[in-house]
Amino acid sequence: MLLARRYGLLALVIVLAVIAVAPLPDFWITQLNYIGLYSLVCLGLVLLTGIAGLTSFGQAAFVGIGAYATAWVTLNTGLSPWLGLLAGLAITGVSALIVGGITLRMSGHYLPLATIAWGLSLYYLMSNLDALGKYDGLLGVPGLSLFGMEVGQGRGFFALTWFIVVLAALAVIRLLDSRPGRAMRALRTGTQMAEAMGVNTLRYKIVIFIIAALLASVSGWLYAHYQHSVNPSPFGLKMGIEYLFMTVVGGVGYVWGAITGALLTKLLEDQLQVLLPWLIGTSGSYEIIVFGMVLVIVLKYLPSGLWSLVESRLPRPPRSMDWADAAALPERRKPAAGELVLDVQSIRKEFGGLVAVNDISFKLHAGQILGLIGPNGAGKSTTFNLVTGLLRLTSGKVVFCGETISGQRSREIARRGISRTFQHVRMIPDMTVLENVALGAHLRGGKGVVSAMTGLNRQEERQLMREAQRQLERVGMGASLHEQAGNLAMGPQRLMEIARALCSDPALLLLDEPAAGLRHKEKQALADVLRQLRSEGVSILLVEHDMDLVMDVCDHLVVMEFGTHLMEGTPAEVQQSPAVRAAYLGTEH
Numbered sequence: 001m002l003l004a005r006r007y008g009l010l011a012l013v014i015v016l017a018v019i020a021v022a023p024l025p026d027f028w029i030t031q032l033n034y035i036g037l038y039s040l041v042c043l044g045l046v047l048l049t050g051i052a053g054l055t056s057f058g059q060a061a062f063v064g065i066g067a068y069a070t071a072w073v074t075l076n077t078g079l080s081p082w083l084g085l086l087a088g089l090a091i092t093g094v095s096a097l098i099v100g101g102i103t104l105r106m107s108g109h110y111l112p113l114a115t116i117a118w119g120l121s122l123y124y125l126m127s128n129l130d131a132l133g134k135y136d137g138l139l140g141v142p143g144l145s146l147f148g149m150e151v152g153q154g155r156g157f158f159a160l161t162w163f164i165v166v167l168a169a170l171a172v173i174r175l176l177d178s179r180p181g182r183a184m185r186a187l188r189t190g191t192q193m194a195e196a197m198g199v200n201t202l203r204y205k206i207v208i209f210i211i212a213a214l215l216a217s218v219s220g221w222l223y224a225h226y227q228h229s230v231n232p233s234p235f236g237l238k239m240g241i242e243y244l245f246m247t248v249v250g251g252v253g254y255v256w257g258a259i260t261g262a263l264l265t266k267l268l269e270d271q272l273q274v275l276l277p278w279l280i281g282t283s284g285s286y287e288i289i290v291f292g293m294v295l296v297i298v299l300k301y302l303p304s305g306l307w308s309l310v311e312s313r314l315p316r317p318p319r320s321m322d323w324a325d326a327a328a329l330p331e332r333r334k335p336a337a338g339e340l341v342l343d344v345q346s347i348r349k350e351f352g353g354l355v356a357v358n359d360i361s362f363k364l365h366a367g368q369i370l371g372l373i374g375p376n377g378a379g380k381s382t383t384f385n386l387v388t389g390l391l392r393l394t395s396g397k398v399v400f401c402g403e404t405i406s407g408q409r410s411r412e413i414a415r416r417g418i419s420r421t422f423q424h425v426r427m428i429p430d431m432t433v434l435e436n437v438a439l440g441a442h443l444r445g446g447k448g449v450v451s452a453m454t455g456l457n458r459q460e461e462r463q464l465m466r467e468a469q470r471q472l473e474r475v476g477m478g479a480s481l482h483e484q485a486g487n488l489a490m491g492p493q494r495l496m497e498i499a500r501a502l503c504s505d506p507a508l509l510l511l512d513e514p515a516a517g518l519r520h521k522e523k524q525a526l527a528d529v530l531r532q533l534r535s536e537g538v539s540i541l542l543v544e545h546d547m548d549l550v551m552d553v554c555d556h557l558v559v560m561e562f563g564t565h566l567m568e569g570t571p572a573e574v575q576q577s578p579a580v581r582a583a584y585l586g587t588e589h
């Protein structure tokens with residue numbers, strides 16, 4: 001089974017090479033050519049929908065841009081189709097940048113609606129422009145040739161198309177297993193965690209959108225030269241929905257799901273077009289009805305698509321650990337023990353009429369564990385989120401290492417050296433523990449999408465992995481590097497989050513209820529880790545309900561009640577305070 005995963009791609013290439021020379025009827029070569037064209041669009045949808053969680057019904061419009069651009073260029077200027085490809089990619093890239101820049105800020109159902117709107121607009125634009133031949137389109141588009149060889153038809157086109165599909169699939173696989181890829185995979189879980197790790201989530205959404213559009217555009221370029229003509233009908237909303245259908249049925253979260261979906265949909269469509277009229281006794285587009293039912297059944301019983309069946313049966317080989325001799329990542333200068341790290345000055349947060357945080361002030365010094373405690377609803381998490389930039393202050397000021405950080409975005413605050421964990425663990429469940437933790441080092445790397453796709457990021461990847469391993473060992477999780485994060489128990493999940501936060505080399509670590517949901521033994525392990533981190537000079541702000549843990553590890557406590565500062569002092573002082581006891585017991589004081 002391991003062999004199947006390792007050599008699966010090689011097997012696919014061999015199968016494709018055999019098909020290219022085998023005496024297969026032309027009908028099948030034509031079918032496979034279309035499957036290749038669809039696969040390219042679906043591959044983009046895997047990135048867009050499966051990885052980033054952005055649903056698009058508008059991909060067919062980008063196929064249209066690629067097709068019309070090359071048709072217009074080759075017919076009107078007589079230039080080579082390869083220049084037509086460049087023109088198509090340029091126009092697609094610019095339009096995706098504009099459309100994506102506007103629509104990707106939307107969330108929920110607004111984004112899919114926006115993709116329908118732009119799909120329709122581009123379709124009607126193609127259908128109404130005189131220069132593009134209106135509904136008749138453009139005829140007489142030349143075939144493709146490469147180094148003097150005709151590759152515009154049959155097996156030549158098959159070889160070219162599938163060469164591009166395999167290359168694109170490889171590039172996407174490499175991308176997903178890289179610094180930018182991890183950032184992209186974090187998008188599906190929402191933007192808060194990724195932003196807290198320093199990821200510019202909007203930028204990555206736009207980049208993914210452009211990549212998906214470019215893949216669709218290449219498909220359109222191939223299509224125009226294969227068909228020798230273009231007209232608007234294959235680029236409308238119906239086809240946009242079909243591309244999404246293929247990808248979801250194949251497995252929208254998997255690169256090979258794109259090809260599986262395109263293959264099965266095309267084959268099923270052909271078979272049904274023959275079978276259904278024979279069964280029903282009358283002709284019509286009945287296959288659409290069957291497709292609808294298939295989609296509902298797949299969504300109900302196999303929501304991750306058909307490829308997930310294969311995926312669950314193939315064990316993932318552990319990543320080969322080739323980073324032992326990689327150079328250590330540079331570290332930031334940390335404040336010396338006792339230096340003022342965090343100065344919270346009269347911060348206030350109002351939610352409508354409710355004052356959740358009422359002019360709270362406190363200071364945290366380097367090498368200290370400061371506990372922020374108080375009964376439920378006291379305003380601890382809100383204070384935490386004000387410091388990390390997740391919430392905007394109503395008034396007040398937060399100064400970190402001498403610089404005012406209030407008003408900044410959470411990724412800018414992360415860049416300055418504050419890292420955090422979340423009250424409810426935020427992780428990418430289908431990535432390994434090591435990969436999840438490597439996301440924490442996002443800001444310590446710089447390689448982007450092109451380096452990742454072309455494999456020019458090896459050196460940096462080795463450094464990031466080495467750092468992730470080091471931080472996992474630091475919190476006692478060195479034995480779980482290759483485990484899937486989603487399979488971890490709550491205790492290790494929380495330690496993994498701490499390792500991810502440490503991976504950013506923070507000057508201040510903020511932990512939001514790290515003991516919530518932990519068993520006794522796991523709490524002890526957590527306390528050991530926190531004490532060890534303090535002994536290494538790490539400064540920590542801890543929001544926690546578990547009084548045993550708080551009293552055990554904190555140097556200083558700030559107690560809140562109803563958004564106000566009730567008292568502060570050492571754990572012993574706080575324990576003896578009647579006011580604190582009354583606040584927890586809910587009596588007057």
Ligand SMILES: Nc1ncnc2c1ncn2[C@@H]1O[C@H](COP(=O)(O)OP(=O)(O)OP(=O)(O)O)[C@@H](O)[C@H]1O
Nearest residue numbers: 351354356374375376377378379380381382383545
């Ligand atoms: N986004 C929000 N909109 C409106 N009210 C909010 C919001 N977030 C928090 N609150 C309110 O602010 C108050 C403080 O909440 P917060 O979550 O900060 O308390 P907490 O001390 O962290 O409580 P817990 O220990 O239960 O997590 C509560 O009354 C809560 O209902």
